[in-house]
Amino acid sequence: MSKFDPEHADKLDSKDRRPEDILDLLGIEAEDTVLDLGAGTGFLTIPLSKMVNKVYAVDVQEEMLDKLRKKCGRCENAEILLNREGHIPVPSDDVDKAFLVNVLHEIDDKGTFDELYRVIKGGGKICVVDWDKDAEGDGGPPLQERFTLGGAVELLEEHGFNAFTSGKREDHFYACFRKE
Secondary structure (H helix, E strand, O other): OOOOOHHHHHHHHOOOOOHHHHHOOOOOOOOOEEEEEOOOOOOOHHHHHOOOOEEEEEEOOHHHHHHHHHHHOOOOOEEEEEOEOOEOOOOOOOEEEEEEEOOHHHOOOOHHHHHHHHHEEEEEEEEEEEEEOOOOOOOOOOHHHOEOHHHHHHHHHHOOOEEEEEEEEOOEEEEEEEOO
């Protein structure tokens, strides 16, 4: 699977993207510890840092994290971490909520989902938003790298999560899961 090219990072900060549309899917609370897996330049990390107790901003590309560090400035409750696939550098059972936005199609190592299960607390929630393989449009990754909504739900359920809501918006799908 191809990774997002950091040379196009400015697209991640487009004024057309609205983080609150995604954050509202899990009902963020002030005491939450949140994982932004595939944080990129901070589309979710920065607004989350103003809303919650702690944010883990995790990405596999150091160049993206460098851009986030420059933008984040005084995000004192954001821990910016480089990871490798198959390992999330976060303590076990520490995360209340997690977001994977436009990153599902980039994950090569399915052990990443076992790691996600490890770091999420019992009762914790995950929101996956990604490019829909069934949608039409020119943006996003190649069709062969995308998931359908059903494929994404199946993948996360295979790793122990239970879907509780899902839907489609334009050329993306979203699915929210709970760790029982």
